[in-house]
Amino acid sequence: MLAALALLPSALANGQTSHQWISLMAIDHVPRGELADFLAQEGVHDALMNGTMFPDGGYAVGDDYGEMAHWEPTQDLYLDWIRANHPPPYDDVGARHVAFLLGMMSHGMADQFYDATFMERSKAWDPAESWACCSMDEATDVAYAAVQGPGIVPPKWWPEELLPIFVTNGHTVTYELVDRGQAFLGLAIAYVGAASEVDTTVERYTAEFPWACTHQDDPEVVGTPAHEAEFVAAYWQVIWDRLHGGDGWSSPVIGTQPEAGGWQVVLDHTNVDSRLAIVFARGLDPATVEAEGAITVATAGGVPSPVGVNVYYGWASHVVNIAPLEDWAVDTDYVITVHPGIHTYDSAGTVATAITVPFTTRAPPLADEPQDAPAQACGCAAGGSAAGTGLGFAATLTLLGLGRRRRPAA
Numbered sequence: 001m002l003a004a005l006a007l008l009p010s011a012l013a014n015g016q017t018s019h020q021w022i023s024l025m026a027i028d029h030v031p032r033g034e035l036a037d038f039l040a041q042e043g044v045h046d047a048l049m050n051g052t053m054f055p056d057g058g059y060a061v062g063d064d065y066g067e068m069a070h071w072e073p074t075q076d077l078y079l080d081w082i083r084a085n086h087p088p089p090y091d092d093v094g095a096r097h098v099a100f101l102l103g104m105m106s107h108g109m110a111d112q113f114y115d116a117t118f119m120e121r122s123k124a125w126d127p128a129e130s131w132a133c134c135s136m137d138e139a140t141d142v143a144y145a146a147v148q149g150p151g152i153v154p155p156k157w158w159p160e161e162l163l164p165i166f167v168t169n170g171h172t173v174t175y176e177l178v179d180r181g182q183a184f185l186g187l188a189i190a191y192v193g194a195a196s197e198v199d200t201t202v203e204r205y206t207a208e209f210p211w212a213c214t215h216q217d218d219p220e221v222v223g224t225p226a227h228e229a230e231f232v233a234a235y236w237q238v239i240w241d242r243l244h245g246g247d248g249w250s251s252p253v254i255g256t257q258p259e260a261g262g263w264q265v266v267l268d269h270t271n272v273d274s275r276l277a278i279v280f281a282r283g284l285d286p287a288t289v290e291a292e293g294a295i296t297v298a299t300a301g302g303v304p305s306p307v308g309v310n311v312y313y314g315w316a317s318h319v320v321n322i323a324p325l326e327d328w329a330v331d332t333d334y335v336i337t338v339h340p341g342i343h344t345y346d347s348a349g350t351v352a353t354a355i356t357v358p359f360t361t362r363a364p365p366l367a368d369e370p371q372d373a374p375a376q377a378c379g380c381a382a383g384g385s386a387a388g389t390g391l392g393f394a395a396t397l398t399l400l401g402l403g404r405r406r407r408p409a410a
């Protein structure tokens with residue numbers, strides 16, 4: 001295997017293996033019910049994996065379809081097509097379309113949350129020079145495969161119905177090119193799996209991004225693959241609701257960091273770990289989120305705390321970073337408020353009533369003490385925990401010298 005792989009560019013690796021693990025771990029976070037039953041079917045697994053991989057195929061062949069496939073403006077058109085052509089209960093070919101869609105949307109959400117949280121920490125704590133020479137996504141993917149296990153290469157399938165959807169969004173791409181992109185992703189998974197079994201290779205990658213490569217399975221770290229899986233599972237429930245005719249907006253916030261009622265232990269506002277994050281159910285119009293007073297933080301007593309609010313990837317993305325402009329006060333209870341008026345990129349959903357998320361800087365309890373968290377007054381859906389074992393969104397695909405272009409953070 002390695003001899004054959006040696007013929008491939010060394011930059012083949014990417015985040016495909018991490019993405020697969022995120023979707024697999026997300027299945028375990030879906031509460032019992034129709035969606036869990038759907039995901040438990042053996043027949044949908046390959047489509048879920050193919051969809052989870054799919055968006056990065058465009059980077060592999062240097063075509064914009066990949067970037068488009070990461071985001072809801074394209075994904076939503078596919079969702080609408082499934083609703084129109086394959087209504088529940090998905091006892092026909094509709095099942096694999098739904099599974100592929102869930103995979104695509106897992107990928108998009110994972111990429112966003114990973115970059116907004118884990119990658120921002122890597123930027124702070126890994127060698128600055130590594131960002132000029134090396135791919136953090138590639139390095140972390142190999143390191144994660146070494147810890148978690150290699151990915152799998154599913155029988156290649158992707159829905160040709162996406163081709164006219166790309167055209168609707170102003171982009172024409174051929175069947176042959178997309179098919180080649182999907183095939184390359186299988187090669188990437190095989191490469192990463194093989195590389196992850198060679199100690200010196202793992203060590204080389206780890207030396208490039210030592211903090212990132214050694215903290216991906218740390219339950220105390222934000223934005224790891226396992227942590228991401230919690231948010232993907234919450235997002236899948238939104239998608240499932242939308243597939244069944246809902247608006248996916250009954251709980252506009254699907255998760256926060258720290259979780260509602262959780263502990264914010266880093267007070268120093270110059271430390272990236274002092275930031276908060278909110279993840280929304282649908283892609284946002286950032287102008288409505290970053291407007292003055294749209295998201296505020298105050299002490300439980302009502303004293304405002306100055307913060308910077310940033311929709312990490314801008315238009316139609318979900319993850320909002322909240323950075324304190326002054327240190328958090330010690331032993332203090334706080335409340336984040338999401339104010340009415342924030343709406344989705346397509347205005348399909350608007351925050352109608354204020355959503356509050358409490359958190360505290362009081363010392364977290366020791367492991368053997370009963371927890372005494374602030375009251376859970378959050379209007380948000382059950383979502384991410386303070387720090388999981390998340391899997392990240394690792395995605396820069398530098399296959400054949402065509403590096404993945406990250407959408408610039410807004």
Ligand SMILES: [Zn+2]
Nearest residue numbers: 055056111395
């Ligand atoms: Zn990606």
